Each structure stands twice: as structure tokens, then as C-alpha cells.
Amino acid sequence: MGLFCVTGRSRKGARMRGRRKPPASPLPQRDGIDAARVRLPEDPEGLWATVGEHLAGRFGGAIGTDRVAGMLDAGRFVGADGVAVRGSEPYTAGRYLWFHRDFAPEEPVPFPVGVVYRDERIVVADKPHFLATMPRGRHITETAVARLRRELELPALQPAHRLDRLTAGLVLFVVRPEDRGAYQTLFRDRRVRKEYEAVAPYDPSVTLPRTVRSRIVKERGVLAAREEPGEANSESRVELVEHRGGVGRYRLLPATGRTHQLRVHMNALGLPIVHDPLYPVVVPEAAVEDRDRPLQLLARVLEFTDPVGGEPRRFASGLRLSAWPEG
Secondary structure (H helix, E strand, C coil): CCCCCCCCCCCHHHHCCCCCCCCCCCCCCECCECCEEEECCCCCCCCCCEHHHHHHHHHHHHHCHHHHHHHHHCCCCECCCCCECCCCCECCCCCEEEECCCCCCCCCCCCCCEEEEECCCEEEEEECCCCECCCECCECCCEHHHHHHHHHCCCCCEECCCCCCCCEEEEEEECCHHHHHHHHHHHHCCCCEEEEEEEEECCCCCCCCEEEEEEEECCCCCCCCEEECCCCCEEEEEEEEEEECCEEEEEEEECCCCCCHHHHHHHHCCCCCCCCCCCCCCCCHHHHCCCCCCCCEEEEEEEEECCCCCCEEEEECCCCCCCCCCC
């Protein structure tokens, strides 16, 4: 995550109960990324006399106490009023501080994020292959949400759902914070019809269309998901649209949203998606980042009833899969 990780925002659910809403950040976004927020905790044992002592103890193990002191000296920590905080200031439990993290350099993804539709509530974007939807791990500023915030000058923009980094296609973003929950609930409650397109080997012995159901398990730290015996937790419909030159173009309709679900189900049928770096075999990381061999999976259609305006919505991607033979 770069400089260091601040967990106050990502784990706020239970801890924010009974606590007043924190003030808005006094710092503008940088490269489309919000400033990190720190809340000074209660200190019943009197461990910290000053703000600097607490920050050195909290972050010194990750980046070194000298670096924390340097950030304080440079005025990089600010209070709710936007004024730089000095390390010598008395410690006050419950106080909020903000700062911008330093991120490791990221290799730019050399493909644009297309805007399929935009109004006052939503932005529907065509995310290219290799670009993460939102900040995670080593992908922070080179993400679809950070790019769109900068390019469209919409600092409050947030994705309503996530699309895998290696998959291209449609992602729905919400413009206004007050609308975010309504659109996210659509995806949580599976009230969005999603249609994907894939290029994979053609095998006339595989009977299609068919609905694939299985139990998919994805363990933290393990790249590939796996199928195992037990009650099914995933369902996908697989249809062959056409075939040409030994490959087929498939329409994939997921009824559930397990990690790598479509890739796992296509592989289970003996039709692994072209250029898939995990199924059936995990390939070296260098091959995963080969920009000339993108995973041939595209989020082609999003269809739903708008939860705010009530109107039917249908959006189609303008992208195409490069491995499908021309004409």
C-alpha cells in the first residue's frame, strides 16, 4: 500500500457505532486518492504525552521514527482545520488527523478508460484489461476509479461493484455519495443482469448451452480458486454464439458472483478462456502482465432497473476481444 496502511476507514463498521461521524477531510485528493485519516485512540495508561510520540509508536515500526518525524516537520499531518500538526502538540484522544500516503511508482496501463454513459447519478465505464477497478495491493493510482476521478473531475466517484483486473468491460460508478448505497445494493442482491463474452477453444463434443453449478472455494493468498464437493454456491449459463478457426465466442451469464467463477466454470468444461494465466495452469507473473495477451473475457452488458429514478437501464460495452478472428 505504499507508505503504510491506515485501517480506520476500512474497518469502520463496528467501531463507528455510537461515534459521531468524522469531519470531512481538509485535504483534497491527490492523484485521485483520498488522504488517509487517523483517529487518536483513548490512552488510559498515559502512554503518549504528545502527538509525535503516538505517531512514532504507531507508524515507526513500518517506516521508521525518523521518517515520521520528517513528515511532521514537513507539515504533512493536518488537523480538521487543515492546519499542520506539530509533533510537540499535546496528545488529545479522539482527535482526527489526515495525511497523504506515499505510493510506490506504478507502471501505467496504456489503455484508456472509455465512458459509455454519464449523467448526474452514474458513470458507466469501459474498463480495459490490466486495470484494477479500485485501489488494492500495489495498484493504487493506476486504477479505474482514480483515473476517472481525475479525468472527469468527480472526486466523490465510487464503483458500485468490482470487475477483476484482468477482465475488461463495463463497470458502474456512482457520482453522489448519497446514491451509493442504492446502486451497491443492486449488485449485492443480484438484481443486475450481467452478460459476459469470452473467447475459448471450440469443442463440438461439449454440449451447449448448459448451466454449470458447482462449489467454488477461493483461499486468501492462493491465486487460483478451486471446485470441491459440496453444495453448489455458484451458477453460470454458458452459450456458444459462433465458432471460427478452432475457437468459439461464448456468451456467459452468471447467476452468482464467486471469485473467478466464469473462468473456473469454463475451465471445468474443458474450454479454458484464451490467455487465462490461472486456469488450467498458473503461469509466471511476467506472463500475466503481457499486454499483448489479455485474458479474453469481457463484461459485455449490464441491465437493471435504476434504484433512484426507476427507469430501465441497459448498457453495452464498445470493446472487442482481440483473439476472436476477424470476418
